[in-house]
Amino acid sequence: MLHSGSRLGLLIGLNIIVYLAINIPAVFEWAFTGHNLISTYADDYLSLPAYLPKLATRFWTPFTYMLMHASILHIFFNMLWLYWMGQIFEEYLGNKRTIGLYILGGLSGALFFVLAYNFIPAFAGGAIGVTVVGASASVMAIMIATATLLPDYAISLMFIGPVKLKWIAIVYLILDFLLIAGPNGGGEIAHLGGALFGFIYIKQLQRGNDWIGGIIKIFKSKPKLKVVAKNADKNTNSLPRQEEIDRILDKISRSGYDALSKQEKEVLFRASKDNEG
Secondary structure, three states: OOOOOOOHHHHHHHHHHHHHHHHHHHHHHHHHHOOOHHHHHHHHHHOEEOOHHHHHHOOOHHHHHHHOOOOHHHHHHHHHHHHHHHHHHHHHHOOOOHHHHHHHHHHHHHHHHHHHHHHOOOOOOOOOOOEEOOOHHHHHHHHHHHHHHOOOOEEEEOOOEEEEHHHHHHHHHHHHHHHHHOOOHHHHHHHHHHHHHHHHHHHHHHOOOOHHHHHHHHHOOOOOOOOOOOOHHHHHHHOOOHHHHHHHHHHHHHHOHHHOOHHHHHHHHHHHHHHHO
């Protein structure tokens, strides 16, 4: 179950709506006319092209491609992993960073995909007509970010049992790397681009550099009038300081969540609730 204020429902809902909005009419079109114009136009205008001249005329596709999916299984597994990992991510870091990480991870994957097809010799020359779709890069950003923050956090997998997040992340990274030489090499590179962003984001967050939080603060409206209470000094310690949060996150990264004291868990919980406000 998603907790109150979670952004995961919005992301999963958008992906499902886009998939159904394209594919339900496409099935009717195919059934009654034998044509696939809807799917063709959707792919042409919403998927991310590797060919730079076409990308220049489809400049919105680095955003739209991360809401597109090639099949039912494609969207099913992406949304399943987004749901699993996103819940853990929001549990420890609040819900304000979820959408930002999803978008920036997807953009990082898009950048890696385009660079690969224009600069890596094995891909160069094949950029014309090549496109990529899917939320995989965005999901990988959230998955790797969560595993980087909580490497020893264990989840139960069917037929396997409890597995630590760090091992799940390592297996996925190895598979994506090996599959670069396969038929979906560009897509695998996009996954790795998203994964790299997720890893770097958490490492920077543990150093006190919250890229997504910084972006949120830029667009967050500031109050015109600042009220200073007489008992402000007494309330100063009601919310945890950023330095204390960073120390706790670093401890989780090194030793896992179970290594935290009761007081540290309460501090992280209060910080999470503050992020949700």
